[in-house]
Amino acid sequence: MKRLLAAVGIILVLGVAVAAGSYLYWQNRLEAPLTLDEPVLYQVPAGAGFNQVVAQLESQGIIDDAWAFQLLARVHPERVPRLRVGEYQLTPGMSGLEMIALLGSNNVVTYALTLPEGRTFNQLRELLNSAPKLGHQTADMSDEEIMALLDREGTFPEGWFFPDTYRYHLGMDDVDILRQALARMERILEEVWESRAEDLTVESPYEALIMASLIERETGAPEERREIAGVFKRRMEQGMRLQTDPTVIYGMGERYEGRITYADLREATPYNTYVINGMPPTPIAMPGRASLEAAVNPLPGDTLYFVSRGDGTHQFSRTLREHNNAVNRYIRNR
Numbered sequence: 001m002k003r004l005l006a007a008v009g010i011i012l013v014l015g016v017a018v019a020a021g022s023y024l025y026w027q028n029r030l031e032a033p034l035t036l037d038e039p040v041l042y043q044v045p046a047g048a049g050f051n052q053v054v055a056q057l058e059s060q061g062i063i064d065d066a067w068a069f070q071l072l073a074r075v076h077p078e079r080v081p082r083l084r085v086g087e088y089q090l091t092p093g094m095s096g097l098e099m100i101a102l103l104g105s106n107n108v109v110t111y112a113l114t115l116p117e118g119r120t121f122n123q124l125r126e127l128l129n130s131a132p133k134l135g136h137q138t139a140d141m142s143d144e145e146i147m148a149l150l151d152r153e154g155t156f157p158e159g160w161f162f163p164d165t166y167r168y169h170l171g172m173d174d175v176d177i178l179r180q181a182l183a184r185m186e187r188i189l190e191e192v193w194e195s196r197a198e199d200l201t202v203e204s205p206y207e208a209l210i211m212a213s214l215i216e217r218e219t220g221a222p223e224e225r226r227e228i229a230g231v232f233k234r235r236m237e238q239g240m241r242l243q244t245d246p247t248v249i250y251g252m253g254e255r256y257e258g259r260i261t262y263a264d265l266r267e268a269t270p271y272n273t274y275v276i277n278g279m280p281p282t283p284i285a286m287p288g289r290a291s292l293e294a295a296v297n298p299l300p301g302d303t304l305y306f307v308s309r310g311d312g313t314h315q316f317s318r319t320l321r322e323h324n325n326a327v328n329r330y331i332r333n334r
Helices: 002-031 050-059 066-075 096-103 121-130 143-149 174-194 205-218 222-237 245-255 262-266 289-296 320-332
Strands: 040-044 086-090 110-114 165-169 305-308 314-317
Touching: 002 066, 002 096, 050 066, 066 096, 086 096, 121 174, 165 174, 174 205, 174 289, 205 222, 205 245, 205 289, 222 289, 222 305, 222 314, 245 262, 305 320, 314 320
Parallel strands: none
Antiparallel strands: 040 086, 110 165, 305 314
16 A cells, blocks of 8 residues: 555656646747747738747747647637737747737837828829838729828818828728828918918918918928018019919929920919919928928018029029029029
């Protein structure tokens, strides 16, 4: 009897030892570093379960023991995060448990998409359509369908999207970027309108958006924006036409091939400010904040004309004679 009890005791001790050893081995497998020599981009597929993901990681040689993680999901499901669709940067030295935590976090790989100031809505759509890893929900939609999707049915899209750099990750699409850019423009336009000068010729936030787009297309020199706004303001006050080339170009659409002819300046389009009085009916591009601020705070002065110097800046003039001299100097001679 004593021998039997002793044998049972030995078996129990051995069983405990084996169990403890197995447990330690299991934990060791979970905490073992990934089998990587360099960083790897791993994508959690949409709809994939935890067991499917760890099996895929094993098949790709990133981990050695998928069973250890599958056992973890059965024994301690509370330690297994809900995996998120996206791309993740896996690095050498990272443990298996650290990797699993990462795949359930917000630390997805992101990409940057820059919407430059002064671009048109058509150019914005081209940028969205060419952005890598971004879903293209709007690629085959009309402008009107896009604005309806953004809950702005009947709104002309030009000018309503704030130019900036936006970050996105796998699983996002172009509508996400458009919603962000639209919300930012509406918010910033409201802020800028609240700080407007008292004696403006523009009478609403939308007119300020139109004016800002003209300023944006006329100059890239920050120090000139308010002065150009001042020229436009004084011309409107005196009943003069704005006569700004970017509006002619916008009205020409796809016909524009890099130069404006005399016939183009005389063509009656809704956007040709050599023909129409006041501003065009809509913005002609995406203005940045600096142009928006200039539109509502024009620089006081007496200049009524400006011409490009050919270096990105302009020569401003008070009289037509001064302006014609500047045109001869900077345009005709060139």
